[in-house]
Amino acid sequence: MSEQWLEVRNLTKNYGKFRALNGLNMEMKEGELFGFVGPNGAGKTTTIKIIAGLLRADTGQIFLDQVDITKDLVALKENIGYVPDYFGVYDNLKVMEYMEFYASTYGLIGREVRELSLELLEIVGLEEKENQYVDALSRGMQQRLCLARALVHNPKILILDEPASGLDPSSRVAMKNVLMELAMNGKTILISSHILSELSEMCSSIGIIQKGEMILQGSIKEIVSSVNTMNPLIIHILKRQEETVAFLRAHPLVKTLAISGNEFQIIFEGDAKEEAYLLQELVEKQIPVISFGRKKDNLESIYMKITTEGGEKSD
Secondary structure (H helix, E strand, C coil), rough: CCCCCCEEEEEEEEEEEEEECCCCEECCCCCEEEEEEECCCCCCHHHHHCCCCCCCCCCEEEEEEEEECCCCCHHHHHHHHEEEECCCCCCEEHHHHHHHHHHHHHCCCCCHHHHHHHHHHHHHHCCCCCCCCCHHHHHHHHHHHHHHHCCCCCCCCCEEEEECCCHHHHHHHHHHHHHHHHHHCCEEEEEEEHHHHHHHHHHEEEEEEEEEEEEEEEHHHHHHHHCCCCCEEEEEEECCCCHHHHHHHHHEEEEEEEECEEEEEEEEECCCHHHHHHHHHHHHHCCEEEEEEEEEHHHHHHHHHEEEEHCCCCC
């Protein structure tokens, strides 16, 4: 068995002739806050619903802590907390009644449920809303209430499908802060979102899905580093332009060279160690280097590069 804590193996799912998932593989470690991203129609929601037990895959397996939860629905219900992208409508139901109702579906009743509910409402910042009607809450508050409900049975993994969809900026910040606090306290979280700037701020790892396949996954630091090593190397010098041009053109690892004043942009086919040697050679030739480094991409630009590769346009 893999050392990964959550492991998705070769998931496939067809809707008629449309293949939503095409042998999807995915891994998460315990305690991660994992961001799941991809264009509309890539298979994010289908994957999430299968992991949450709301949809059955055509083929494939899902292991949670070495238990195949596709064959053990009891383990799945006990260990998964699910927050959909749409809260739903609950007329004439107060916040505390809502919490107690969902707690009862897990066999929790009595004074213990009220104490637990108050604790969870405090975690999501709704401790003063227990007597308000659910349908009178703002959308952001409703989403946080849904998150509190998903925690009533203390699941091992929390799954959220576009929880910030339709929220205003302040509500998104509030949701992000709650999730980061839960992650710091040891909760494992899988979250899908289109708001990549926020994912990059709070997630430890990401997975990028396209056409039902996981095309890239790993820690954000590893992904940004691996993509940036393919970016142009940018060198600024103070003077001695002619000597710099001659040196770079003769270097075996420099494949292309673009010059703009004292800025040199090169395609350099070397690793970090060879970059260091290149800088050392420039210094030894007494070329005054002001700055030296790869062009940096953020998560959004990396996502756009990957998902539009080959001319495909993301939704």
